[in-house]
Amino acid sequence: MTETSLAQDTAADTATGSPVRLQAVAAPGQPDVTPALEELYRGFEQELLVPLWTEIGDLMPAHPRSRAVPHLWRWERLRHLAARAGDLVPVGRGGERRAIALANPALAGRPFATPTLWAAIQYLMPGEDAPEHRHTQHAFRFVVEGSGVWTVVGGDPVPMNRGDFLPQAGWNWHAHHNATAEPMAWIDGLDIPFQYVTEAQFFEFGRDEISDAERVTPERSRSERLWGHPGLRPLSAASATPGSPLLSYKWAHTDAALSDQLLLEKEGFGGTVEPGHAAVRYANPYDGSDVLPTLRAEFHRVARGAETAPVRETGSSVYQVFDGSGVVTVGDTSWTVTRGDLFAVPSWAPFSARSEAGTTDSDAGALDLFRFSDAPVFEALKLNRTQKDA
Structure with a gap:
């Protein structure tokens, strides 16, 4: 092919719309802008090629630059809108769940709280059922208020009450039913964005209705009776x-662990991660690993007047305020938060929290924070890094 025909083909391809667009710019470290360079770039566009020297600053930055931004969602507003959806939107085949996802404002309207994490408020009306299905996405439920819903995982009815954390590994059949006369809301966390971008997801419908034997309302699930005994x-x-065999981590155990850490610190024996900051990770009782392969869940309690040191981590997080009040800072943004509020922490954004909680707005007189993150993915790939800012 002659240079003339190459130029003609390039012009024709550009006219028809190659997705690659290259612009020669006069800048340090870049080649001189000449007609020959412009012709070379048109050839790259035609063959769908992108030279590294035009992209290295974006592809290989000095530190993570997340596409997500810090953002806060107010619980009162979420719950109000979910209740309206309860009156207008049925639950059944097609929509499957009355789940309303948090959309980070920097992610082009996608229903993603961060590039790897999905968080949603789910709402179930009195006597209502969410039909059975399964998916490869790993998931959990966390209850900030209310009770009366049972999630049925593999035929095992698991009660959901305030403060309970309920993990569910992918590809397990599950349904929900509300056995009370009151609606109930909770948050769902899943690795939907991660599986979406890696093109690894599968989904399958189950039965339209669960059996009468599964529509019972035990105080403890079978998984709790087998696996819910500390240290055994x-x-x-x-x-x-692939995930934890324990389907419910009861609030009473979480609360006691956090309270004991702060008491040990007060008695001079340590036990906290930093002054006034107690924290636990939900662990798989089989081997102590994370409860889900792609998601880590933690609970943090910050005593009144205490402030956590700013910490940066690769990977992103979503927090929900379980109780109390305080000020949280993500990057250059600070918010006053109260019970139920949710916020996103992008990769490498510094995060800190100051507790202003008291006995009037918290059972423990502290700022209680539930957190989930994509940390297991980064650790498995040896990409995890943490930095505590002074």
């Missing part, structure tokens, strides 16, 4: 599964 692993346990 049943010898009948089979080989490890």
Whole structure:
């Protein structure tokens, strides 16, 4: 092919719309802008090629530059809109769930709280059922208020009450039913964005209705009766599964662990991650690993008047205020937060929290924060990094 025909083909392809667009610019470290360079770039466009020297600043920055931004969603507003949806939007095949996802304002309207994390408020009306299905996405439910809904995982009815954390590994059949005369809301967390971008997701419909035997309302699920005894692993346990076999982590245990850490600190024995800051990670009772392969869940309690040191981490997080009040700072943005509020922390954005909670707005007199993140993915890929700012 002659240079003339190459130029003609390039012009024709550009006219028809190659997705690659290159512009020669006069800048340090860039080649001189000449007609020959322009012709070279048109050839790259025609063949769908992108030279690294035009992209290195974006592809290989000095530190993570997240596409997400810090953002806060107010619980009162979310719950109000979810209640309106309860009156207008049915639950059934097609929509499957009355779940309303948090959309980070910098992610082009996608229903993603961060590039890897999905968070949503789910709302179930009195006597209502959410039909059975399963998906490869790993998921959990966290209850900031209310009770009366049972999630049925693999035929095991699991009660949902305030403060309970309920993990559910991917590809498990699950449905929900509200056995009370009151509506109930909770938050769902999933790795939907991660599986979406990696093109790894599968989904399958289950039964339209669960059986009468599954529509019971036990105080403890079968998984809790087998796995919910601290420090004790049943010898009948089979080989490890992709996620935790314990389907509910009760608030009473979480609360006691956090309270004991702060009491030990007060008595001079340590036990907290920093002064006034107690924290726990929800762990798989089989081997102590994370409860889900792609999601980490933690609970943090910051005593009144205490402030956490700013911390940066690769990977992103979503927090929900479980109780109390205070000021949280993400990057250059600070918010006063109260019960139920949710906020996103993008990768490498410094995060800190100051507790202003008291006995009037918190059972523990502290700022209680539930957190979930994509940390297991970054650790598995050896991309995890943490920096505590002075």
